[in-house]
Amino acid sequence: MTSTVPALAIRPAEGNALQAVLLDMDGTLVDTEGFWWDVEAEVFAGLGHTLDDSWRHVVVGGPMSRSAGFLIEATGADITLAELTVLLNEGFEKRIGEALPLMPGARRLLAELHEHRVPTALVSASHRRIIDRVLTTLGAHHFALTVAGDEVPRTKPHPDPYLTAATGLGAxxxxxxxxEDTATGVAAAEAAGCHVVAVPSVAPITPAERRTVVTSLEEVNLTFLRGLMTAG
Structure with a gap:
């Protein structure tokens, strides 16, 4: 699946109707935010550096170019961004090949959206090679569209990924x-003008206008999502 699909005609809003649901991947649908940190720590240990645990909040949820670049600068490691990106992707692919746990409520929510034919997109800062691996577990049939971080000019926290997904779904x-599960992803969605449900995975996220915070996807269903369109 790719994000390069013809844009559908945007459907006029019927009152406050929900037109589409756009879902982040790491930490939202699959319990992999910890995987990324573990891989980063392992790679840098191999380079002779120990990562400070406080950096985890800096690198979570953003594009690999940002997180990898930050870690290179913070550690002074003798490695290029391109070289590090390859090592991180390879390490993550190996990790998810061994286990890929879903977040509580993820499978039920995806099935409900699919059953009711709600246009749904997967929108991730992860690269296409990672998304395609994860889709084998999530089920590609649950998504009309997927958008990878290496397929847009600017990824999260910029609005581009969510604007691309909305346009592709005609919404x-x-x-x-x-x-979403991170402040970076929330910022991207809000900059695009979407309603946001935040399910914090690593760092706290506070409620705000057009932003609802829940503790688990177990609290989210189609009725809940439709209600966001009229709330506030």
């Missing part, structure tokens, strides 16, 4: 519900 951003 107005203001009639889309986004489910």
């Amino acid at each position: 107005e951003p203001g009639r889309c519900a986004v489910v």
Whole structure:
């Protein structure tokens, strides 16, 4: 699956109707935010450096170019961004090949959206090679569209990934519900003009206008998402 699909005609909003649901991947649908940190720590240990645990909040949820670049600068490791990107992707692929746990409520939510034919997109800062591996577990049939971090000019926290997904599904951003787990992803969704459900995975996220915070996807269903369009 790729994000390079013809844009559908945007459907006029019927009242406050939900038009599409856009879902983050790591930490939202699959319990992999810890995997990324473990791989980063392992790679840098091999380079002779120990990562400070406080950096975890800096690198979570963003594009690999940002997180990898930060870690190179913070450690002074003798490695290029391109070289590190290859090592991180390879390490992560190996890790998810051994185990890929879903977040509580993820499978049930995806099945419900699919059953009711709600246009749904997977929107991730991870690269296409990673998304395609994860889709074998999530089920590619659950998504009409997927957008990878290496397929947009600017990834999260910029709005581009969510604007791309909304356009590809023929939806107005203001009639889309986004489910995210990090402040970086929330910033991207809000900049795109979407309603946001935040399910914090690593760092706390506070409620705000057009932003609802829950503790688990177990609290999220289609009725809940439709209600976001009229809340507030």
